[in-house]
Amino acid sequence: MEGARLIIEEINREAEQKIRYILSEAEKQAEEIKAEAEKRARARAEWILRKAQTQAEIEKQRIVANAKLEIRKKRLALQEELIKEVLKSLKEKLAALPKDEYFKVVSDLMLQAVKELGEDKIRVSSNEATLQLIAEKIDEIKTFLNEKTGREISIELGDKIETIGGVLVENVDRTIRVDNTFEARIERLESELRSRIAKVLFG
Numbered sequence: 001m002e003g004a005r006l007i008i009e010e011i012n013r014e015a016e017q018k019i020r021y022i023l024s025e026a027e028k029q030a031e032e033i034k035a036e037a038e039k040r041a042r043a044r045a046e047w048i049l050r051k052a053q054t055q056a057e058i059e060k061q062r063i064v065a066n067a068k069l070e071i072r073k074k075r076l077a078l079q080e081e082l083i084k085e086v087l088k089s090l091k092e093k094l095a096a097l098p099k100d101e102y103f104k105v106v107s108d109l110m111l112q113a114v115k116e117l118g119e120d121k122i123r124v125s126s127n128e129a130t131l132q133l134i135a136e137k138i139d140e141i142k143t144f145l146n147e148k149t150g151r152e153i154s155i156e157l158g159d160k161i162e163t164i165g166g167v168l169v170e171n172v173d174r175t176i177r178v179d180n181t182f183e184a185r186i187e188r189l190e191s192e193l194r195s196r197i198a199k200v201l202f203g
Contacts, residue, residue: 075202083197087186090193094182095164103133106167107144110155113169113178120151125158125168126181134167 097105106126114122124134134141138155145153161168166181186193 079198079202082201083194086197087190087193091164091182091186097165099133102165103137106130106133106165107141109167109180110141110169111145111148113167113180114145114149114153116178117169117171117176119171119176121154121156121172123156123158123170123172123174125161125170126166127163128160130163130165130167131157131160 110122110124124131126134134155135157142153142155145155156172158168158170161181163181163183166183166185168177168179168181168184170177
């Protein structure tokens with residue numbers, strides 16, 4: 001019996017050693033798994049943080065870009081409004097020129113048109129008041145044109161047209177025209193006027 005007891009005790013010791021070894025290995029594996037999990041969790045957390053920071057920066061840039069765009073839109077809208085006001089004021093001032101000053105302007109516009117047309121006979125259209133002014137002073141205008149061109153210029157009064165001022169000058173068969181109405185001249189100069197107005201208003 002003594003031999004059997006000793007054998008059982010030896011088996012129990014071996015079993016206990018194996019159990020302690022297995023538990024030790026299990027604890028090691030558990031620690032390794034835990035460490036790996038923590039490492040992955042930190043890496044994941046860092047990735048999430050970097051992604052969040054990147055998204056936050058993108059959103060910040062988007063907000064700033066939208067704000068700049070909105071400011072630019074408002075600035076351009078204000079610029080356009082002010083330019084329209086200036087052009088409107090310019091038209092009003094041209095329409096309200098004193099008669100003597102306006103007559104000189106009309107004479108100069110007719111001279112420019114005559115030079116562009118290269119014709120000795122011209123047909124002039126404008127608003128009613130301007131046509132009346134030209135009719136009243138036609139001899140004075142002819143003298144002015146003759147002196148400036150060195151040619152004998154014949155003037156025919158044309159149609160009454162809608163314009164704030166200036167003249168529409170054509171050759172007598174109406175195949176060539178020079179539109180020197182105030183509206184047409186402002187339109188031709190509008191790009192330059194806009195640039196100059198914008199520079200004055202906004203620097």
